[in-house]
Amino acid sequence: MSAKIISGTQIAEQIRNEIKAEVSVMKERHGVVPGLVTILVGENPASVSYVKAKQAVAHKLGFNSIQDSQPEDISEDQLLALIEKYNQDPLVHGILVQLPLPRHIDEGKVLYAINPGKDVDGFHPVNVGKMVIGEPCFLPxxxxxxxxxxxxxxxxxxxxxxxxxxxxxxxxxxxxxxxxxxxxxxxxxxxxxxxxxxxxxxxxxxxxxxxxxxxxxxxxxxxxxxxxxxxxxxxxxxxxxxxxxxxxxxxxxxxxxxxxxxxxxxxxxxxxxPMTITMLMKNTVQAAKQALSL
Ligand SMILES: NC(=O)c1ccc[n+]([C@@H]2O[C@H](COP(=O)([O-])OP(=O)(O)OC[C@H]3O[C@@H](n4cnc5c(N)ncnc54)[C@H](OP(=O)(O)O)[C@@H]3O)[C@@H](O)[C@H]2O)c1
The missing domain is CATH 3.40.50.720 (NAD(P)-binding Rossmann-like Domain)
Structure with a gap:
């Protein structure tokens, strides 16, 4: 007999509808919408399409979605300074740096630079450690x-x-x-x-x-x-x-x-x-709630 198909598209749609409802409550009660910045370095075609897809979903869900494209030859220091700018920006609740990065940039340093409270990809070692011991955190x-x-x-x-x-x-x-x-x-x-x-x-x-x-x-x-x-x-x-x-x-x-x-x-x-992108949005809503102490 043929297997039941587990449709990520359908389950993701369900979760996106739940997120939409949360965003509209947040907007109404607190005048805030979740803010997500995606930082893309260079023009790797797969990365460009992933970032576009993430921004499109964020936009559809009513987020403040910012696409920050940087040239391939941005220096590591410049990228770290950019991350710090978004770490300090109260309208940005989630920061995603699209991987892989060009070879002259140390990915580990970049992941460490993101404020763990805005690390909606769940790759910062603080979030990884919390996940392993079962504490609340952003899951990858x-x-x-x-x-x-x-x-x-x-x-x-x-x-x-x-x-x-x-x-x-x-x-x-x-x-x-x-x-x-x-x-x-x-x-x-x-x-x-x-x-x-x-x-x-x-x-x-x-x-x-x-x-x-x-x-x-x-x-x-x-x-x-x-x-x-x-x-x-x-x-x-x-x-x-x-x-x-x-x-x-x-x-x-x-x-x-x-x-x-x-x-x-x-x-x-x-x-x-489709589930991966959706959980990024869920993490961003969570980050916004935490920023509002909800
Ligand atoms: N659907 C999504 O949203 C999503 C998200 C992330 C990744 N992906 C996809 O998922 C796949 C895996 O991604 P990844 O980032 O985890 O890949 P990765 O970093 O390349 O890791 C692949 C892992 O699979 C193991 N492996 C490779 N060939 C194997 C084989 N023949 N038998 C047993 N183990 C084997 C490797 O073992 P060693 O450690 O021994 O090398 C390695 O641990 C890719 O196709 C990627 O595009 C999809």
Whole structure:
């Protein structure tokens, strides 16, 4: 039987409607709307399109959305000074610096420079540390989105065997961490696989929930998935272009084969992607509320 499709587009729409309602209350009662600045350095086409998408959603939700584009050759000191300017700006509640940055800029220094209270991407080590010990903080947007998808789709994580493929700082490590915590959408038993894992299928075949963030097209095939598993495909791979020049995308999971074995699966596009942007907006609303002491 074909798997149920977990639509990130639909769940994201639900959350965006909730955010819209919160923004209008905030505006009415406090005369404030959430402010989000996205800083883009250079013109990497993927980064340009990500930043555009984030700004478009922020604008739609009624945020004060500022797009700050800087030239490729901006110095590290100039970028740090720009971040400090936004750290001090009371109308800006969230600061996002689009990664990757040009090689002459130290990404670590830039992430440390953002005020943790405005770090709506959840990458500042203060937020990462708070996440690990289970304190309130800004969760990184992709793992936060995966968590919301699981919760809102009624997937039981408590006691489940979860396998995460990938151990990056932005997806693999944080989602693994969140899933084993004592919290809603947590309490799972988690295994993490990476390129040094021996016999990956022996792990993935045990997964009740399989989360794949490897960054390679269709590395997970049907023979690696347990019958009835829930499969979350984080991968976004550009595998070609349509005659109109639009990118053709696929995930890290062989969707057509795996959907015949899984009980539920996320598509690419329309799965984790829309959730990531939405959770950035949720974090920005949270930052604005904190600034207003709400
Ligand atoms: N939907 C979204 O919103 C969203 C957000 C972020 C990322 N993504 C996508 O998710 C994917 C992963 O992103 P990322 O930033 O986490 O990537 P990354 O930094 O390249 O990390 C990939 C991880 O996967 C592991 N890996 C790669 N190939 C593997 C294989 N064949 N078997 C087992 N492990 C393997 C790597 O292991 P090692 O550590 O051993 O190298 C690494 O830990 C990408 O396609 C990216 O575009 C999507």
């Amino acid at each position: 947007c992709t793992p936060y989105g995966i968590l919301e998808m699981l919760i809102r789709s009624g997937v039981e994580t408590s006691g489940a065997e979860v396998v995460v493929v990938g151990r990056s700082n932005i997806v693999g490590k944080p989602i693994a961490n969140l899933l084993f915590q004592k919290r809603e959408g947590g309490n799972a038993t988690v295994t993490i696989c990476h390129t040094r894992t021996r016999d990956m299928a022996s792990h993935t075949l045990k997964a009740d929930i399989l989360i794949v963030a490897a960054g390679h097209p269709r590395v997970i095939t049907a023979d690696m998935v347990k019958e009835g598993a829930v499969v979350i495909d984080v991968g976004i791979n550009r595998i070609g272009k349509t005659p109109e020049g639009k990118a053709i995308l696929c995930g890290d999971v062989d969707f057509d084969g795996v959907k015949e074995k899984a009980s539920a699966i996320t598509p690419v596009p329309g799965g984790v992607g």
